[in-house]
Amino acid sequence: MSSLHDLTIWRPLLRLLHAAHADTLAAPGGHVSGQISPGAWSVPLPYRPPQPGRASLVSDNQDEFDAIGLITEALKKEGSEGVSFVVEAASAPDRVRLHLIEPSSSVEPGVATAHPGTLLLADRAQPEPVRRLPEPVPGAAPAASADVDLLRRTLRERLPDAVGASEEDIAAAEARLGVTLPPELRALYEVVRGRYEDWDDFRDPYDTIGCELFPLSEVYIADAASREVLWQFGAMDAVETGPEHAVQQLVGSPGWIVFGDNGGGDRIAVDLTPGPDGHVGQVIIIGHEENIGAGLVADSLTDMVVHRHFGGRPVPRVERPPLVAHVNHVSVPSVEAAAHPGLEVLSIGVWKKEPLGLAPVVGLPRLRTLCAYEGTLADPCEISRLTHLEYLRLPPAEWRVLLDAGAVPTGLLAAGIEARQQQDNPLHIIALANEILTLYGRPPITGVTVLEGAAS
Structure with missing residues (x-):
């Protein structure tokens, strides 16, 4: 039997849930639900605030952390991405019935909920914004500020001890990426290859370049597949690039070559597929908290590195x-x-x-x-x-x-059920979801295991 299906590891959490929701579990049809993954959880337990005058400590809610810890360890041991659960009262007093709901191939994971996420009604279907490719922009060209020789010379002056990438390194990166590095990006790596072991020999190039530079081996294409977008979010977005946009407002593009980070998780890239008001080779920033779009940093790498331009250009407001x-x-x-x-x-x-x-x-x-x-x-x-x-x-x-x-x-292609967090029993929502999945010939949600025992 899977360790996750051993009631012993769940009993400390069941004890806390039973104490916190005794009236709910005693009522006809009463239930409590939650979701736990190796790195996070959503469990309806009361938060204990810290004593006045000090910050919150783990010890303030130690019993919750300890109870959840037993389950997360079992998840890690089994290589599981997470489990949802529903607790109901059993027929005998002080006993509970625990339903464990494991991931299904027909359902995207829900976000902080035991209810099913998006129902996937077609194989490998993606939201429309994820499917959208960049539009051609006739006449798009590098900015007038792009100057490979000036960029290379400035970098060598500011980073005299930097180690550049070899031709072999650059060729290997181009083969892996499937694209030729644009001239300015190639010049950047010819001067500073960005390997972390080089940082002991010369200062961190962030201040000189304007971002945390990735080694060539970590440069990647920020196409749509590189930006995970769940259906429930992607389906609510729309790609809209007007004549006033320098950057096409896509999920990703085969022309976005990521070469750095701003230090906060947002990616810095060279853009080879600009918008109507942009330039080939402009520098853009891809926000890590957004599902779609990117912002302009500078018209060229030369503009960013040499002239220290980081704010892009204002986008005119157009009413549509x-x-x-x-x-x-x-x-x-x-x-x-x-x-x-x-x-x-x-x-x-x-x-x-x-x-x-x-x-x-x-x-x-x-x-x-x-x-x-x-x-x-x-x-x-x-x-x-x-x-x-x-x-x-x-x-x-x-x-x-x-x-x-x-x-x-x-x-x-996909469907969602707008369930209320604790009012709607996830087991009832699963039954409804299975009706919809069956209608589309999709495999039903079957990974539900029932355990019963004392709450304490």
Whole structure:
């Protein structure tokens, strides 16, 4: 038996959960759920604040850390990425039933929840922004500031003890990347190869170059695959690059060559696929907390290194109908107001008026995502008329209406169930998810193990 399925390692956590949620677990249908991975967890236990006048310490919540530690050690031992759980009361007093839910190939992991994440309804399907490739920009050229000789000369003056990469090193990097290094980037590495062992012989080149320089062996292409984007986030984004943009607002590009870091996790890259107002070889920054887009740092490496330009250029504000519309009581006031031919994503949130109809967006050629809160749709079956949908996220009640009416759209690539964190039992949501998966011929969620024993 898997050590993860040994009730002994769960008993300390069950004891804490039972003490914190005794009334919930005693009520008919009461349950408590959570999720644990080797590096993080989401478990509904009360937080114990530190004593006044001092910072919080691990010891303030030591019993929780100890209980979770037994489970994370079992996860690491088995090489598991994580496990979700549901605790219910058993038939006998002071006993509980523990349901362990392991990852499924048909479901993306949920974020800090025991409920299923996105249901994957087609093999290897990706959100539209992830699939988007850069558009050609006729006439794009290097900036006037690009000066390979000046860049090389300045680097040698500022870093006289630097060790440059050999021709063999550069050729090996180009073969691995599948692209030829642009002239300025090649000149940079010809002067300073960026190996960490060289830093003992000359000062860290950050101040000279303007970023933490990667060794050639760590330079990589920031294409879409390099930026992990979950469906629930990617489906809610839209790629929009206007004539005023220097950088194409993509998830990634085969022309983004990452060569450094800003010291905070954001990547610095040379851009060979610029936007309409950009330059070939410009320097961009790819934010690690964002799913899409990049910002301009400098028009060229010469501009950044020699002239110390790091702020890019302001992007003019251009008013256009939004590709992503949020209809709710404080934003877009109606579905009619959101509708236009370019609309890609419609999200209906908190709504305090009569439920909304979807007729204004029926037939829109680019509408690929619909998300709606519970009770906001006058007739959920209208969704079947949105023939271009790729992603649909609805609460359980609305999914129930679609399933019972045979009105689930047939062309979906992925789907989400908008479950409430502790109110909706994950086991019920899994049953609903399996109905949707079965409808699309996908493997159901089967990795549920039931353990029963004393809570303490």
